[in-house]
Structure formats: C-alpha cells, structure tokens
Amino acid sequence: MKKIIIAIDGFSSTGKSTIAKQLAKSLNYIYVDTGAMYRAVTYFAFHNQLIGEGFFHSEKLIKALDDIHITFKFNKELEFAEVYLNGKNIERDIRTLKISKYVSPVATISDVRQKLVEQQQLMGKDKGIVMDGRDIGTVVFPNAELKIFMTASAETRAKRRFKELLERGHNLSYDEVLENVTTRDRIDSTRKDSPLVKAKDAIEIDNSNLTIEAQLERLLKLAKAML
Numbered sequence: 001m002k003k004i005i006i007a008i009d010g011f012s013s014t015g016k017s018t019i020a021k022q023l024a025k026s027l028n029y030i031y032v033d034t035g036a037m038y039r040a041v042t043y044f045a046f047h048n049q050l051i052g053e054g055f056f057h058s059e060k061l062i063k064a065l066d067d068i069h070i071t072f073k074f075n076k077e078l079e080f081a082e083v084y085l086n087g088k089n090i091e092r093d094i095r096t097l098k099i100s101k102y103v104s105p106v107a108t109i110s111d112v113r114q115k116l117v118e119q120q121q122l123m124g125k126d127k128g129i130v131m132d133g134r135d136i137g138t139v140v141f142p143n144a145e146l147k148i149f150m151t152a153s154a155e156t157r158a159k160r161r162f163k164e165l166l167e168r169g170h171n172l173s174y175d176e177v178l179e180n181v182t183t184r185d186r187i188d189s190t191r192k193d194s195p196l197v198k199a200k201d202a203i204e205i206d207n208s209n210l211t212i213e214a215q216l217e218r219l220l221k222l223a224k225a226m227l
C-alpha cells in the first residue's frame, strides 16, 4: 500500500501530539514529536549551564552540538516512542515549564535547527510517518502529501496545558502557563529561521471546540483520500 508523509504543524499546546500519535497508530505509521527534539537540546543546554535565568551561551551550545545524540525508543506500555538524550530517557523531564520557557530561544538557533531537520528528514525517508512540529510542512517535508495546521485560541491552549501540568503534580498558576504559551507563540512565529507559518497547501483545523474523536475522524478521512 502507498505510504505518505503527514506533516502536522501549529502553535504550542494545540493538542498536535495527541492527535498525531493516534493518527499514526490508526495508520500503523511512525510518529515523531519534533518538539521533543528541541526540548532535548534545551534540556542539555540547561543542565550544562549554557542557558538559565538571564543568560544564554548560544555559541557554546553550537560548539557542543556534536555531543548531543537524540534517539527515540518505542515504549510498548505507553504505545509511543520516548525521547532519549545520549542514551538517557528524558521524556518526562522535558515537559516542565522551565524547559518550555527556554526552548523557544534555543529553537531560534540555525545550527540547532539544521542538525535536527537533517535527522528528521532521515527518519521520514521511507515515508509512512506522522511528524508534528512548527516547520514540518514548510521546511522539513515541503512535499508532504498531507499538511495540517492546527490552531486554537491561546486561552483554550493554556487551559489544556495548565490542567495537564497540574495532573502531573506541578505547582504553578494559570497565568504563568498563559504567559508561556503566548510568549512561545510570539518567538516561534517571528524568528528569522523557519518561523511558524501555515504552509500554502496546509489544511487549517481550529480544534477549540472539537473533540479528539472528531479530529481523528477528520484526519483519517483526509489521509485515506491520499492513499
């Protein structure tokens, strides 16, 4: 059967990864969360004192890029591939507000992007992949057969992320989360290299009022029409 590349881009906390994961499972495709890769680089930078409150040694981070090896390993119980940094499982550690705060500045660095985009393109060379991020339909796979651009209001997204973080035991306020979501939107959409923009041929889905089931049904229909 013909295999395609499905690119899902959009603002932070639009629920891209939830839907991309389920779509990949239904189609028996590989799912790749590229945000996890930018978060892994940020985790490395943070733990090597290259980024922190009021400082960012971007040149040192660029020099250290060869020491950063990001891999994914499928977790059968969780039914998705978890991210590893130099052999260490960091899937949970990269989902904190601290890493969310520093990830957008790290993702503006062209050398970082180049390294990760190369790796992402290799992962998709045999197609049969659902990849989510910010520049998948525009830069990583401009020829992807199906491109989706997910949106939802900043408040809807902040509410979702706040609930998720509270459930995981993080102690923070809704305002902090909203501030993080809107700041990331701004940095991600205005950076020079590969800003978050909707590809011309992407289908926009505002999921503020859509259930996960309804989104999945819509995406499956779109994907199957391409097969």
Ligand code: DC
Pocket (backbone or CB within 6 Å): 012, 013, 034, 035, 036, 038, 039, 103, 104, 107, 132, 133, 134, 135, 136, 184, 188
């Ligand atoms: O999808 P996420 O929220 O986990 O992504 C974290 C950050 O990584 C996001 O704020 C911007 C950056 N990112 C990017 O620049 N390009 C991608 N393809 C994916 C994420």
